[in-house]
């Protein structure tokens with residue numbers, strides 16, 4: 032499947048509260064796929080966006096904002112257009128190298144879902160020794 036970088040963050044914290052019922056179904060369905068499902072990284076609309084109501088003209092209405100998050104996530108994880116991975120790795124690497132390192136606010140900034148994701152991310156952060 033094709034996934035944009037920032038969806039590696041959204042998938043970690045999805046609790047059923049997305050943009051619409053079809054979007055929520057697609058997120059749940061994606062999370063239930065085998066972890067070895069092939070993922071190709073893309074920086075445009077992806078397989079999850081296809082079920083979102085926010086692209087009436089074939090372009091995300093929040094493209095400027097989400098592109099920034101895509102770039103921030105991709106830069107930390109060294110993903111470029113067409114990078115290949117598996118669904119399990121796609122999520123696990125973002126969790127390990129972004130969430131556990133306390134970088135959620137750095138990558139996702141003022142995303143409207145921050146109040147859901149931030150408390151969940153706190154619980155995953157690696158303790159400072």
Ligand code: SF4
Nearest residue numbers: 080083085086091097
């Ligand atoms: S808001 Fe934009 S980036 Fe996010 S799922 Fe919808 S179309 Fe895709």
